[in-house]
Amino acid sequence: MSATYDAPDRRNLLDHMRQGVIGKPLDRPEGPLKVTGRAPYAAEYDLPRCAEGVLVGARVSNGRVTAIHRDEVSAMPGVLGVFADPAMLRRPAQGGAGKAPAQDVTQVDYKGQPVALVVAETFEQATAAAKALRIDYEDSSDSAHFDPDAAGVEPPKKPTDLGDLEAAMRDAPHHVDLIFRTEGHASAAMEPHAAIAAWDGGELTLHGSFQMVAYNVPELAASLGVDPARVRIVSPYVGGGFGSKLGISHDAVAAAVAARELGRPVRVVLTRQQVFESVIRRSETRQRLRLACDETGRLVGLGHEARVSNLPDEKFAEPVTQATKFLYAGDNRRLAVQVTRVARLTAGSVRAPGEAVGMQALEAAMDELAETAGIDPIALRKRNLPDKAPGEGIPFSSRTLVEALDRGAAAFGWDRRHARPCQTREGEWWIGMGVASAARVNMLAPAEARVRLHPDGRVEVESDQTDIGTGSYAILGQIAAEMLGSPIDRVTVALGDSRLPPGAGSGGSFGAASTGSAVLRACEAIRAELSSRLGVAAEELTLQDGLARGGNRSDTLVGLLGGDMLEETGRIEPGRTGKDYSQATYGAFFCEVAVNAFTAETRIRRMTGAFGFGRVLNAKTARSQCLGGMVWGIGSALTEALQFDLRDGHLVNHDLAGYHVPVHRDVPALDVILLEERDAVASPLQAKGVGELGICGAAGAVANAIYNACGVRPYRFPMTPDTLLDQMPDPF
């Protein structure tokens, strides 16, 4: 079988299996290890003679290091060395780069950029020396920009320009033309970026915290100038990534450089502040939304133009309009993303890059258009679902948006919403409801996985696929158990080690469907062997609880194996299905908020999300992904904002006390509806990705609920009291 996925696999294999574990809400097999502290995270390996490294951040915002006063700290207790090797990273690698990112730490691109590593016997000694280390700079901050509003913009790359948007806006009976702003976000993963590097001759083993091991190995090898075959990355447990661990960051290369020099293992753990200041941010955005519709609510014009920022030379531009491209109809279209260059830390992938911030603005604009045109907001959305992807003319693979809107509305009690704002007041609180669509592009990524069926019926699944807290261990085991008719407790899954076959990694929500497809294919090959041993056609083979049946034959699995171990490697590569169809996951959010009439504080009272993302591989881990996404949505709606000093680009709220992720009290009980769906175009599992869908549009539902509550249209996210206060109606 070709690895490339060119034609939809409509056999629907998993639905014909008998083990009955696929889709079940099984617990994660590694859960007990994690909650009892026995799952080792990157920094938690005890290697003999391991030295401790602490990075030092630049005090200037732009310029060059002219001197490092090593001599002043070299005699401090325990100090082993001060490193500013040309290999060390100035910026982290972008997701999927697979090559070295910007190196040479004598150049300073942003304040807080690591410029040196101090290594000592203990962490405290290294920290003390790092704090004491004096560094001289040539400061060229004057020539840098720090305020995205003040810097110039580059022309957009690959804008969409169809028809005549200006004319449509002019001629249509209803239109809105709105500017939204969103603030920068941090991934804010619980586990900080950390690495322990150990060389054995010319072989490097690096314990790290990564999302995409198969790409991180070449990134690390290229940065160090060594053969990738001599670099091993071990990353079995990852305490969250959310985009920030897609590529390697400062810690990995610095640890490897120092370990090579010192001839002993070196551990480098970024402080919480360093994670915030030097890894990855989501860009702030300024978005102009133009929507025009006819009397019946049919969109005739759709404009979504965004300005985002990044460091000079970075190719990544927050793809704000990604879902706008295919979600709604409208013949006259203009979509564009423009980049402005500012000296702030690298902008890259953070939690659903693009849709997370683009969808909230689009969905808030749709709500305003619905009101302007006097049309129910759900009806407006349904009326504008295109038959084919606009501009591309290709069909959609599967799309559950209507079902999500309908089922979500029924479960939420949307019929109790007042169409006009300011209709419900409970004491000091205005109460309102809002709706928004969810949409996120779906991708398949190259992946390999190995499956072994042991003579005693035990199953082993292996891949360098990571589990960043999402449930990869659980679902890969379930796929193998289902396909091979094995009880789930007879299946073990090994992940996150570059010695294992290269999985897709955890990014863009593609890990489960891609690496899962590789597991499925490996199992298919094993089933082919088993069916020939039983003497039946592959389609006739039934495997369940260690028994094989087919036609009028049956045998135990162990008997069929006859002492042999069967081992197969499955592969999947994206192919024509990815080009011939528009693939995305869809859903809907419903939200009830209370807005304080006096203080403009907003509290979420209830939230329902209905999501369709192909086959549900594990109802528990999928639901958890949706819950997590909705919590992100609440964060970007109400609290999360990176605050940069506009004079030097430095991040002021660089820790979890200052950067407000939602706490329990911000998150009411969330209701998640999983819509069962089979999308054979997306993958041989008929599954799509679910990791990011729950955030894509969620803050739009909150914005619309705020308007419905108190009559104030929010145009700035997060919608903190200061952004609403001056518009609030008289509270008395």
Added chain:
Amino acid sequence: MREFTYSRAASLDQALGTHARPIAGATNLVDLMKLEVETPDALIDITRLDLSRIERAGDGVRIGALVPNADCAADPLIRRHWPVLSSAILAGASPQLRNKATTGGNLCQRTRCGYFTDLSTCCNKRTPGSGCDALKGVNHNHAILGTSDACIATYPGDMAVALAALDACVQIQGPDGMRQVPLREFHRLPGTAEAPDNVLQPGEIITAVTLPAPPPGRQIYRKVRERSSYAFALVSIAAVIKVESGLISHARLAFGGLAHKPWHDPAVEAALIGQPPGQAVFQRAADILLKDARGFGGNNFKIPLTRRTLAAVLIEATRD
């Protein structure tokens, strides 16, 4: 973190008159030491001293300096007679922190200005004479009252705001004896910023906070914040208000998040006393409170926010 010596005081006398910094719950001091914002070369652990009791004192109460915030908030006597104190404590930090944090340490917690805790910036409070990066920087949660050109930081705590409304007294033991400082005079305005946060002298220990008899009226603590928990106040108000025969007969008000100390302005209370509760009276109280208020860009919103929050609190306090 710099190296320091650590000793544990077995008696109050051992803790007095030394240059060693007292350390209690350690939830603030150690964080700042890790950042090297605080660099004491000696610590004296006072947690074994007998200062952990809440006792009746006449009609009032004496709260030991080492009473954990959690215990104080849960104490039946406090909840019954001084509920505003209990609510204020519960509005702060998290359960874990409140278990460790102490009465004395809470009073002495330092500002949350983002520049103060970042050694790469200019901060007069941290390094006198270096300048104040917050003045023209990110000052979203900075002060609007009692500021100076040298510093616009706030005192961030909640408990002390309630204590200011209740007219508490801080008992301070020094090598030369005990002194009592009204809580409203314990914290200082920034002035030149070199001035310390409060009137505590090196070598002194807070032993207790005392409250006089509970003031008459309804007690309310209201904290406005972006995140609904585990966030410092944008503005907070502690209020004790009594209405008799349609007129406000007693009023005690203190404000958090607005200044470098819990803000107490007798003129605001005077504007309410003897008046019938109502919008116009509440607005006038806000006018008096805010007449010298000044925003610095990012925190301008605090002026209308305070006005509106005060109205909400007064409505609630004077409702039948």
